[in-house]
Amino acid sequence: MSTMRLTKLIIMRMFMLMMCVWASLEGMAQANAIKMADSDMKRNPEAWMIDFSKALKWNYCHGLVMQSILQVWDKTGNTKYYDYVYDYADTMVNTDGTIKTYNALDYNIDRVNTGKILFPILNKTGEQRFVTAIELQREQMRTHPRTSGGSFWHKKVYPHQVWLDGLYMAGPFLAQYAKENNEQALFTDVALQITDVRKHLYDPKTGLYFHGWDESKQQRWSDPNTGLSPHFWSRSIGWYMMSIVDVLDFLPANHTSRPEIIKILQELAASLEKFRDPETGMWYQVTDLGYREGNYLESTGSIMFIYAWIKGAQKGYLNENYLEKGKKAYDQYLAQFVKTEEDGTCSITDCCSVAGLGGEKNYRDGSFEYYISEPIRDNDPKAVGPFIMVSLLLNR
Template identity: 80%
Template sequence: MKKLIILLFSVFFTLHTFAQKNYIRMADSDMKRNPEAWMLDFSKTLKWNYCHGLVMQSILQVYDKTDNAKYYDYVYDYADTMVNADGTIKTYKPLEYNIDRINTGKILFPILAKTKEERFKIALDLQREQMRTHPRTKDGSFWHKKVYPHQVWLDGLYMAGPFLAQYAKENNETALYDDVALQILDVRKYLYDPKTGLYFHGWDESRQQRWADPKTGLSPHFWSRSIGWYMMAIVDVLDFLPEDHKDRPAIIKILQELSGSIAKFRDTETGMWYQVTDLGGREGNYLESTGSIMFIYSWIKGAQKGYLDKGYLTKGEQAYEQFLKRFVKQEADRSLSITDCCSVAGLGGEKNYRDGSFEYYISEPVRDNDPKAIGPFIMTSVLLDQ
């Protein structure tokens, strides 16, 4: 009798586990791996960085879907730890002009709305102030970082754009919308490749970097995650950009064109995308999860919001199922993991110079459960209510 009870309980537990939504299972799994949110991105010490914000934004969306306070508390505890009583932020140095630091500010909007704590308003304003004096190209695009002068990377569009668009809405700073739109349109002007319809990872206005083409200033290859950052930036900025903004149609057209372009580079067997987007058949290239889920997120959200043809919702739903099959696995403890995540990629730098070559992109470490896959996967699952 005892064995039967144990067996029935085990069956019930298994069925209950599989009945849960993917966004709940993945959020719970990542919170189990990282009991404190500052531990996200494999961190050993406190850090205010974009990966933390990316995952916590997704967890706040799980809170909105479930109304389970444990998800909100997980994020609030991080904000409570990182934002001091005077509104300054631990480890954040605005004058470093690192655009990556801005993304995490997005979690403070709902926390401020819920708590009304003045320190969170001050912290939001502090991040906005960085972008007032952040160095720019001659046309107004933000440098990626002060230590990367004259350089625009696709990654940076996601780091600042949605934050600034939301800040503009929350604070009625209408002129800021023009600046956000300019960033997206300048990328189309300088980083677009008409042959493939894709976008290069980076552009050096000064043409001084070894990775930059001496004529165009462009980096030599297409990196899927960087394109994914750009697409996610567009669909998230459009949440806040006014319907009657003069640049909204052009931004939507960019999304439409790019959505069609990336469809041409899917792996025919798995439906996923390669680390170096257009060189799927080249030895050493591999199917990569972070870029793949960013593309899927952008297709699904773009179609749901009406920016893309409804056919992209079907494509996105099918690709989501293929993503589950190719990259998501259940561990022995029934937690979910995402495999084959590129840990990091960039351009230049003082140590171990990153030359933007094919060999460079495939040489960076690959790991499981990188936040740049976890966050977009949870957000995509929320969109699909799966």
Template identity: 50%
Template sequence: MYLGRPWRAYAMTLFMNCQLPAIINPAGWENWRNPANEKTARYFEYANTGPGADRSRRVGWSHELTEVEAASIPLHRVFGDWDPMVNLNQQAYMALAKRVADAEMARNPMAWMIDFNKTPRWNYTHGVVCAALLDLWEATGDERYVQYVKAYADTAILADGSVGFNYKRSNYNLDHITPGTILFRLSATYGTEKYRLAIDFLRQQLREQPRTSVGGFWHKKVYPHQMWLDGLFMATPFLAQYAVFAKEPAAMDDAVKQLLLVAEKTFDPSTGLYTHAWDESKSQAWADPKTGKSHHFWGRSVGWYAMALVDALDFIPEDHPQRAAVIKVFGDLAQSLVRWQDAETGTWYQLLNLADRKADGNYLESSCSAMFVYALAKGVNQGYLDQAYMKAVYKGFRGILHHFLVFNPDGSLSITQTCSVAGLGGNPYRDGSFEYYISERVRQDDPKAIGPFIRACLELSKAH
């Protein structure tokens, strides 16, 4: 598949073996020669196979797409029922990762702008995207990605290593630990003292973090006695990496404890899934009065947990007495994710086990789908899962391409159909009902889908 003329520097090659001169629509060819159209023309073709083999099924334009046209062209319309995974190779996965990353950076010239922010912020969404960009930098050597992340850290971290912007330690918000993961690589690369000091600064928050009676981190000070699956991704990969960084075995034990404790408190044996949260006090309206569990299996919360497991395992030592237990939890979760994967599209629902309530508003959601593809692919690459899981990985990635990726008028890629946010309690009160989870706004270009998608592409590139 080519976008634009393949011999132009601005054209992006995703699929090879095109024979454009022999099969391109002559009218479109002539229009391309018009300088006004050259950089905006779009034509999709694949040699003499797939939809391009039948002129009636070709999709092509020789003019700049309007917003209405672009919004109506997800990849599944371009390819029909032809499988765009057929010729994806390492370079193609890398090209997709770069294309999505470059679009996100273009939308947000400064990283603090990520997540539609108008003022500088230090939050988990910045950490999710910036960590993915560092992965992309390591995979490609493209300095643009690390410089973008470094500029964010240099602006947010003060000379004494404290965090500026909106950070306030007394809030004891686990969401504010997540961006700290980028500091380990920046410190190792540049040796800047304030990066090391900031790592210790964030570690101190976790030393002081309020806990349940059994030692689980409260998600935030404003959510007392509560562990949320989200918080496991926000804190435990950082804590596990800190344990290695600072040679602090107790920090590793604590990270593993958090991962296993939340599994114990939120696991549902009938589905093999984990509920969004657990309230030790059993006082919240969203909590089961007997177990303290919330009532639904929110896709992204399970996605956060799946990523927390595989990312923390990067640092949990081979000889740690509970490493095998963490791998077991991840393996069991992987089985359940395959069980609840949508058979038709390969993606996953906002509420994972309620496909039968699609008519009531449940929908296929992009961020959890990207998270699951990433976690499963990484699980296979790292040897935690059998190679057979790649079938679900490819099916999921294919579904993302078909149903969530769209072309913008400028040729950039966007990810659609992302739940903007979901939580429990607070003001106004979120009751954890089905109606609540499907009521939250759905949007495009959300960092919680973009970061995991980039990382999924990189894991798939390693599998080839």
């Protein structure tokens, strides 16, 4: 190859790297957040389209991504991000404060997460309908069914069951509500959700948490002695970790459960280090079985772990070395999962689309074979939202 041709090739590759903004340097993390937000808004011109939706829906994925987009607005001051989220709230929340597609008596804990986006919108607009909408979701959790120990059921249609996913769906919303409304007893209830999971779903052998627990021990997926599901699913553990670091934003500094919750986070952060893929630094769909055929490196759980490491270290809950570990893992995440499309948008690959337990149709038995059988897709909101948020954390 001639020197001139080699020089041209080097220049071309450098230009391509510059055009693709996925920079591993900390100072470029905000650019990563902005580009991912812009890309997802382009993919979903209306926010109700998030999560590949074909019709209006009030659900946790919408709240997760729009929370991250509101954080981009807060960081940049660019009102297009606020307007995108406000348009969704304006569409979904009726003039009397009721919410389209939402029924509190369904007792579906997933629906509560989206309520978080209403706090900043209410603060900016002062519209009474958003007060009413927030209160509707708070009211659901006043009467939401519980286990004998006080943990919320995942849904009414999943009686006596606690899933790790549900900790994120209600906990941060309720903690923020408690702070905004000075409801002190609610802080203790939120803390109980975290500590009760430690009591029932923790595995001392691995330091990980099982996906679900059936107090009644009636589900086919549950162990007849413990009620636990059989495997560790990375995203469910990620939801639990994110719920902890986000709840701690609001839990009073002198709350009696705060030291215990921070200890739970520290314990889990350390346990997860043992299960990283040594080559890529990422985590597998079934957390502890990376060696089994069919298991794969999964992007939603991985970014949730990175978020919890980085935020936990920045807030002082974790040793400061987790900040450096988190930064390195973030760079590895970019290399493993993030790509630029031909149209200039950016994507996240290898996302598990969904996973659950039980159900009436196509019963989900919690087996290894089940977890690896669920569809894998790009740009799932459970990766996009945390990626934007952790990118903004790195640009503090």
